[in-house]
Amino acid sequence: MxxxxxxxxxxxxxxxxxxNIPAGRRFLALIGPGDSTKSSILSAIDMTLxxxxxxxxxxxxxxxxxxTHPISIRVTLTGLPPELRQHNVLGLHLNGLDxxxxxxxxxxxxxxxxxxxxxxxxxxxxxxxxxxxxxKGSDEATVSSATRRLIGAYKVDERIxxxxxxxxxxxxxxxxxxKHGAAKLLVEANRTARAAVADSIPDELEQxxxxxxxxxxxxxxxxxxxxxxxxxxxxxxxxxNLALYEGAVPLTNYGLGSRRLAGIAAQQLAHDGKAFLLxxxxxxxxxxxxxxxxxxxxxxxxxxxxxxxxxHSPTVLRHLDAQDLAVVRxxxxxxxxxxxxxxSDEDVQRLLRASPEAFLARRVVIGExxxxxxxxxxxxxxxxxxxxxxxxxxxxxxxxxxxxxxGSDTVTRGExxxxxxxxxxxxxxxxxxxxxxxxxxxxxRTRAVVVRWRDGFNVERALCEVLDxxxxxxxxxxxxxxxxxxxxxxxxxxxxxxxxxLPRELASLDVGDWIQSGYTLSAARELIARVARKKSxxxxxxxxxxxxxxxxxxxxxxxxxxxxxxxxxxxxxxDPRTTFAKEGNASKxxxxx
Numbered sequence: 001m002x003x004x005x006x007x008x009x010x011x012x013x014x015x016x017x018x019x020n021i022p023a024g025r026r027f028l029a030l031i032g033p034g035d036s037t038k039s040s041i042l043s044a045i046d047m048t049l050x051x052x053x054x055x056x057x058x059x060x061x062x063x064x065x066x067x068t069h070p071i072s073i074r075v076t077l078t079g080l081p082p083e084l085r086q087h088n089v090l091g092l093h094l095n096g097l098d099x100x101x102x103x104x105x106x107x108x109x110x111x112x113x114x115x116x117x118x119x120x121x122x123x124x125x126x127x128x129x130x131x132x133x134x135x136k137g138s139d140e141a142t143v144s145s146a147t148r149r150l151i152g153a154y155k156v157d158e159r160i161x162x163x164x165x166x167x168x169x170x171x172x173x174x175x176x177x178x179k180h181g182a183a184k185l186l187v188e189a190n191r192t193a194r195a196a197v198a199d200s201i202p203d204e205l206e207q208x209x210x211x212x213x214x215x216x217x218x219x220x221x222x223x224x225x226x227x228x229x230x231x232x233x234x235x236x237x238x239x240x241n242l243a244l245y246e247g248a249v250p251l252t253n254y255g256l257g258s259r260r261l262a263g264i265a266a267q268q269l270a271h272d273g274k275a276f277l278l279x280x281x282x283x284x285x286x287x288x289x290x291x292x293x294x295x296x297x298x299x300x301x302x303x304x305x306x307x308x309x310x311x312h313s314p315t316v317l318r319h320l321d322a323q324d325l326a327v328v329r330x331x332x333x334x335x336x337x338x339x340x341x342x343x344s345d346e347d348v349q350r351l352l353r354a355s356p357e358a359f360l361a362r363r364v365v366i367g368e369x370x371x372x373x374x375x376x377x378x379x380x381x382x383x384x385x386x387x388x389x390x391x392x393x394x395x396x397x398x399x400x401x402x403x404x405x406x407g408s409d410t411v412t413r414g415e416x417x418x419x420x421x422x423x424x425x426x427x428x429x430x431x432x433x434x435x436x437x438x439x440x441x442x443x444x445r446t447r448a449v450v451v452r453w454r455d456g457f458n459v460e461r462a463l464c465e466v467l468d469x470x471x472x473x474x475x476x477x478x479x480x481x482x483x484x485x486x487x488x489x490x491x492x493x494x495x496x497x498x499x500x501x502l503p504r505e506l507a508s509l510d511v512g513d514w515i516q517s518g519y520t521l522s523a524a525r526e527l528i529a530r531v532a533r534k535k536s537x538x539x540x541x542x543x544x545x546x547x548x549x550x551x552x553x554x555x556x557x558x559x560x561x562x563x564x565x566x567x568x569x570x571x572x573x574x575d576p577r578t579t580f581a582k583e584g585n586a587s588k589x590x591x592x593x
Contacts, residue, residue, distance in 0.1 A: 001084075001151070002026075002306055003045065003276065004114065005076035005101055008336075010063040012040040015334020019326075020101030022340055023078075023112075027299045029282075029320055030310045030338070032328040033362035033399040037336050038310040041328065042155065042278045044073045045308065048119040048129070049153035049276060052169075053145040057125045063334055067123040074132050076103065076116045083150055090115045093131040093141050105134045117143055117151075152275030152305075160263035164251045166205075166229070166242040171263070171270035175208060205229045209244060215265035220293035221258050227251075256285030261294065276306050283313035292319050299324070317356035322348045327359070329421040339420055351413050355403040358413075362399025363423040365573055366410055367544075371459050372427045373404040374544020375551070376569075382552060383570055393574075400573055404541070411438045418448050425449040425572040429458040449572040454561050460538065461529040463547060466554040466562045469511040469521060472528055476509050478550060479537035493531075500531045 002025070008017040014037050021028070030038040047055055059065045078097060085091045096104040096111030107113045118132040129143040154171070163171040206228055213227035226247050244251040244262065251262055268277070277298070283291050295316065298307045311317070317325070323343035330336050341348060351358065358364045367373035380402060384394040405413060405426070414424045428439050430452045443450040453462040467475060480489030490509060498504055506514055511524050531537070538544050557563045 001077055001079045001081060001276075003075055003308075004078045004097055004112070005074075005103070005116075006041070006045065007072070007074040007076075008041070008044050009072040010066070010069045011044055011071045011073060012061060012063065013037045013330060013334065014040055014044075014336050015063050017041070017336040017338070019338040021326075025306070025323070025340065026301075026303070027307045027324050028309070028326050028340070029316065029324050030308065030326050030328050031312075031317070031359050033360065034312070036328045036330045038328045039280050041336075041338070042280050042308060042310060044119075045075060045276065046153060046155040046278050047127070048073045048075045048117055049148055049151050050155070051145040051149035051151075055127050057121050057127060059125075061121070067125075070123070071119070071121040073119045074116050076114050077151070078112045078114045080113065080115060081150075084115070084147070089147055089150070090131065090143075093133060095133055103134045105136065117148070152271045153278065154267045154271060154275055155278040155280070156260060156264055156267070160260050161252050163263040163266050164244050164259065171266035172208070172212075172244070175266065175270040176205065201229045205242075211269060212244065212262065212265050215269060216258075216262050219261045219265055219297050220290040221261035221265070257287065257290060260285055261290070264294075276308065279307070279309040282309040282311050283316055288315050291315055295319050312360055314356040314360065317352055317359055320352075322352055325352075325359070327420045337421065341420075345416075347409075347412055348416055351416055354406070355413075357401050358403045358417060358422070359420075361401035361422065363401075363425070363573065364414075364417050365400065365402045365425045365427065365569075366405045366414055367402065367427045368405045368410045368429055369407060369539070370404060370541050371538045371544040371547070372429075373402065374538070374541040375459060375547050376402045376427055377541070378545040378548025379552075379566070379569070380573070381545075382548060383574070387574075395573055398574065408432070408435050408438075411435065411442050414442055414448065418442075418445055421447075423447045425451065425569070427569060428452045430454065431456045431458050431461075449568075451565055451569045451572065453565060458529075458533055459544075459547075460532040461526070462562050462565070463551050463554075464525040464529040464532075466551070466557045466560050467525065468555055469515055469524070471550075471554055471556075472511040472524055473509065475528065475532075475550060476511075478546060479532065479543075482538070482540075482543045482546060496531050496535050497527065500534070501527055 002021070002023065004021050004023065006017065006019045006021070008014045013035070017037075019041075030041060032038060057071075059067055062071060063069065076095070076097060080090070083089065085094075093115060094107060095114050095116055096107030097114045098104065098111050103114070103116060104111060116132040118130050120128050120130070129148065131141045131143060133140055162169075166172045166176060209227045209229055213224050216224060216227075224246050228245050229242050246254070251259065254262075264277070264279070267275075282294070286294065291313070292315070296319075297303075298309075321343055322341040322345065325341045327339045327341065328336065329339075343349075365376055367376045380395050380400075384396075387394045410426060410428065414426050418424045424447065426439065426442070426449070428435070428450060430436055436452070439450045439452060442448050453459065457465065464472060464475070476493060480486055480493055483489045483492070485492075494507070494509055502514070503517070503519070506517060506519070508514070511528075514524055515521060538547055551557070551562075551566070
């Protein structure tokens with residue numbers, strides 16, 4: 001069984017959403033910037049498909065708290081098992097799903113047979129579950145909690161401790177009821193527990209505990225050796241005193257990661273593999289090695305059903321394939337888009353491995369190489385410090401992330417992210433004609449911005465252009481200090497400069513001495529820039545980062561084209577895309593050169 005389409009209206013931050021999910025997507029990770037409604041989508045699925053009948057809603061669950069527009073959540077399922085296709089269950093209420101993801105009242109030969117479960121909540125805050133059929137509305141038939149239990153969706157969230165105790169609604173309680181009949185076993189076990197007879201837990205419950213222990217080992221939750229039922233002193237009711245213990249310690253006393261994994265194990269066993277697993281922030285509470293193992297377990301081909309997770313973790317993205325990802329975007333007026341990635345584009349997969357953090361941001365700034373990336377990091381530090389003093393949002397608050405490009409492939413990476421709805425800014429050199437042409441084409445996109453040095457300059461040449469003799473001398477000294485062997489740096493750097501044209505009779509690294517000997521400032525700028533580029537003086541991220549303060553301290557930066565480019569970069573990072581040509585901000589034509 002698969003979820004193939006989700007329609008949401010007026011639920012929390014979502015005014016409207018239609019998400020068509022390609023067939024065969026057994027594992028989907030919802031990604032995107034904060035507040036893009038990823039968690040709300042998971043909650044919508046959970047509320048619509050779970051078998052709880054007593055859901056509590058508040059005015060704040062409505063979009064902009066406007067209760068005059070009812071909440072409507074529709075989840076369309078294909079691959080229905082026989083028990084759901086019975087006439088007295090959902091068999092008389094089947095729809096057709098065509099290849100474009102559109103619903104039809106009656107299935108045709110080229111349609112997938114499906115059913116659409118609809119949850120509606122009006123101003124009276126009472127939830128109602130019905131079957132939706134196009135052209136007939138959503139009042140055709142009520143979907144009972146017993147029917148939704150056959151679907152079997154379960155969500156892992158902050159209430160995980162409930163599933164580590166035996167109660168009527170917990171995973172352990174359901175598992176016990178399914179296998180042995182819970183009522184009698186729980187009453188007997190609790191009476192025995194209250195009598196402090198630790199060795200008289202029924203054999204059936206002990207075996208269940210061992211099953212949970214084995215499943216937890218599969219999920220990487222640690223080496224538990226004696227998991228068993230025990231008395232939970234934190235509860236006083238007759239149906240909730242029994243809980244899982246590791247020796248004498250209740251599992252609810254363990255860390256969040258162990259508790260979450262134990263809860264997943266119990267719920268998977270309780271639902272016998274026919275459910276939809278929903279995990280919000282899958283990385284929460286887990287070390288990277290346990291997180292990677294959990295991902296591997298949930299993505300196994302022999303796991304039935306679908307798994308939906310949300311994540312803000314680059315570790316998660318590095319261990320997923322592109323086709324596992326769905327990018328969530330919150331657009332204007334409450335509209336939300338979800339785009340499923342495909343496995344066919346190798347460029348997407350390479351970017352996912354190289355810069356997973358880009359997929360978790362709202363606005364991405366890509367430096368063409370290590371020098372440009374380091375320069376951007378240094379500039380961001382300075383600008384964020386100024387923002388903190390001025391009381392304006394820092395770049396992180398705006399969802400900005402800086403990532404490293406890959407030379408001529410930098411524009412390709414920008415195109416990938418722009419196609420997925422990210423706001424992308426490129427910081428580029430202008431010394432390769434083919435790359436310049438590709439950058440120009442990219443800059444015509446609505447959300448895209450390209451900041452490029454002028455006159456065929458690379459970053460080293462642009463920096464040298466605004467330095468006077470003292471600034472150039474300081475740049476040489478900075479290169480020496482950042483070199484791998486600074487103790488030999490002066491000799492090596494002087495040799496480099498002479499090999500590229502510095503007169504042999506000059507024995508000083510003081511550019512002022514060169515000029516006094518007749519060497520021009522213009523020639524010095526060009527020479528130092530060329531040598532710095534060829535000899536990779538700043539071709540490391542930390543070295544590029546050091547250039548930022550050097551650039552901003554340049555005495556001749558004021559009124560220069562280089563300062564205009566730096567300001568354009570700042571505008572692209574901190575201002576909304578829609579304000580570029582307003583209120584004195586630089587236009588896109590001015591930003592892109």
